Amino acid sequence: MTKIRRLVLDVLKPHEPNALDFASALAELGADYRITLTVIEVDKKTESTMVTIEGTDIHFDNIKAAIEKMGASVHSLDEVEVYGTELT
Amino acid sequence: MTSTQNKHLVLHSLRAWSIARRYLITNGFDGALTMLGMVTGFHASGMTELPVAISACLGAAVALFISGLSSAYLSEKAERENELRELEQALVLDLTESDYGRASRYLPMLVALANGLSPLLLSMLILLPLFFAEQLQALPSPPFINAIFVALICIFSLGVFLGKISKTFWLWSGLRTLIIAILTMVIILFFGRSL
Numbered sequence: 001m002t003k004i005r006r007l008v009l010d011v012l013k014p015h016e017p018n019a020l021d022f023a024s025a026l027a028e029l030g031a032d033y034r035i036t037l038t039v040i041e042v043d044k045k046t047e048s049t050m051v052t053i054e055g056t057d058i059h060f061d062n063i064k065a066a067i068e069k070m071g072a073s074v075h076s077l078d079e080v081e082v083y084g085t086e087l088t
Numbered sequence: 089m090t091s092t093q094n095k096h097l098v099l100h101s102l103r104a105w106s107i108a109r110r111y112l113i114t115n116g117f118d119g120a121l122t123m124l125g126m127v128t129g130f131h132a133s134g135m136t137e138l139p140v141a142i143s144a145c146l147g148a149a150v151a152l153f154i155s156g157l158s159s160a161y162l163s164e165k166a167e168r169e170n171e172l173r174e175l176e177q178a179l180v181l182d183l184t185e186s187d188y189g190r191a192s193r194y195l196p197m198l199v200a201l202a203n204g205l206s207p208l209l210l211s212m213l214i215l216l217p218l219f220f221a222e223q224l225q226a227l228p229s230p231p232f233i234n235a236i237f238v239a240l241i242c243i244f245s246l247g248v249f250l251g252k253i254s255k256t257f258w259l260w261s262g263l264r265t266l267i268i269a270i271l272t273m274v275i276i277l278f279f280g281r282s283l
Contacts, residue, residue: 012179014188044178045174045178069185071187
């Protein structure tokens with residue numbers, strides 16, 4: 001069995017919610033989630049962002065659903081760090 | 089997650105509140121001025137049949153309510169849909185189930201209610217002296233004058249509210265709307281007397 005420890009996502013989001021609210025909403029999804037959000041580019045209606053999520057057991061589906069709920073979309077999964085929990 | 093969802097909906101609602109506030113004042117002013125005009129007209133024409141005057145004013149109040157409700161709903165819905173479509177195109181995403189999609193569905197109703205209820209409630213307030221004319225017989229002034237007085241207070245209060253929003257001197261803002269109301273009355277009385 002594996003668990004996700006770190007994810008780097010390329011996310012396209014509207015201006016609202018702003019970066020702070022957006023990152024806070026994602027941080028609320030897990031007790032030990034740490035979120036780093038970097039705005040890469042700002043357009044008229046959207047912002048391209050790089051979202052880094054760190055935690056001991058990240059649930060990607062929940063993250064993706066929350067992102068879409070806020071009107072944003074995951075463009076690509078740029079980096080992952082996964083670890084095994086049982087020795088074979 | 090639930091608190092976060094609510095927070096985003098509250099953010100959307102706050103944005104809608106500023107729009108609703110604008111509609112509230114615009115249509116509230118419409119309603120108060122319409123009632124002031126009607127009551128002044130009845131007084132100028134020497135109308136003594138209170139039930140007739142009340143029916144006419146109620147008819148106008150209901151029409152203002154329906155007009156405010158439907159016009160704000162239709163225009164706000166169109167605006168929201170257009171905004172949502174533009175955002176969907178920019179994001180290349182279907183936002184129907186997102187907070188944006190939900191907000192674009194329920195916020196026009198909220199704004200429409202504010203736009204419809206403001207003239208109706210203000211009209212009812214102005215008509216109170218006519219409804220309770222019998223109970224207010226002890227007052228030295230006739231019911232129409234009492235209603236005009238209430239209308240002027242309502243219009244002055246709307247001006248004060250505007251002043252609070254724009255953070256300008258409340259008294260000046262209230263007096264400005266009051267001057268508009270008095271000017272309206274003068275015009276109506278002028279035409280009422282010349283007919």
